[in-house]
Amino acid sequence: MLALGDVRCHFALATVGDERACVVTAISTQGHSPLGSKPIEHGYRNLSLRGAVGLANLHIEKQTVMCFDHEKLDAYHVAIDLVAVASDIVNIMPRGNGHLADQFRRAATSVPLNIAEGSGEYAASDKARFYRIARRSATECAALLDVCRKLDLVPVDKLDIGRELLLRLVAMLVKLAKRCEQRSGTRSGTRSGTGAGS
Numbered sequence: 001m002l003a004l005g006d007v008r009c010h011f012a013l014a015t016v017g018d019e020r021a022c023v024v025t026a027i028s029t030q031g032h033s034p035l036g037s038k039p040i041e042h043g044y045r046n047l048s049l050r051g052a053v054g055l056a057n058l059h060i061e062k063q064t065v066m067c068f069d070h071e072k073l074d075a076y077h078v079a080i081d082l083v084a085v086a087s088d089i090v091n092i093m094p095r096g097n098g099h100l101a102d103q104f105r106r107a108a109t110s111v112p113l114n115i116a117e118g119s120g121e122y123a124a125s126d127k128a129r130f131y132r133i134a135r136r137s138a139t140e141c142a143a144l145l146d147v148c149r150k151l152d153l154v155p156v157d158k159l160d161i162g163r164e165l166l167l168r169l170v171a172m173l174v175k176l177a178k179r180c181e182q183r184s185g186t187r188s189g190t191r192s193g194t195g196a197g198s
Contacts, residue, residue, distance in 0.1 A: 068116070068119070068120075069119040069120065070112075070115055070116040070118075070119035070120065073115060073119060073176070074172065075115055075134075075169060075172035075173055075176060076112055076115045076116065076119070078165065078168060078169045078172065079111040079112035079115055079134070079138075079169060080112050081165060082108050082111055082112075082138070082141065082162070082165055082166065082169060083108050083109055083111075083112060085108075085158075085161060085162045085165055086104050086105060086107075086108035086109075086141065086162070087105070087108075088158065089104065089145075089148065089154050089158055089159070089162060090104055090105060092154060092155075092158070093148070093153050093154060094153060097151075097153060100144065100147060100148070100153075103140075103144060104141065104144045107137045107138075107140040107141045107144060108137075108141050110133075110134070110137035111134045111137045111138050111141070111169070112134075114130045114131070114133045114134035114137065115130070115131065115134045115173075117130045118130025118131045118133075118134065118176075118180075123184065124180040124181070124183040124184035125180070125181070125184035127176075127180040128176075128177045128178075128180035128181045128184065131173050131176045131177040131180065132173075132177050134173050135170055135173040135174060135177065138166055138169050138170050138173060139166075139170060141162070141166055142163065142166045142170075145159050145162050145163055145166070
């Protein structure tokens, strides 16, 4: 939160396509009636500053909110959600299934790590390679859910939540990888990222 006199500016991430943008909302301590919008320049895109009573004399020329490239990807945030879902599932597994729990943790954690690594690359072909690795780890998680379902280790509703998340995530990663492959004009199948196992 940024305080400007009697105005408090709150920052939040919002999804725009496959990217995340920062939304800035200003709230006057004097009231909450809408005042329309004023343009505010953002580090990544132009956003609107939604005002309230008392903002007529507010002038903000530039407000930059820094973040990493991978934080702008919706797929990254969904992958972080996957890590949380995987942790929930692992925590309710019966004893004696430590091997599955460890494999699930590694595979789930591998997804956001590889997305971040790929986003940090300059070459489109390298980006695509990491996104494909992330996709493979995601499909590994899907197989682990199937194993848990077959062995009746976890309530079905928990597994269904994970499956729906993975279906969405894999589709995003396929789209990201293909977009990078089209830019680079090449396709590399080498696996050398943050893997979860083979």
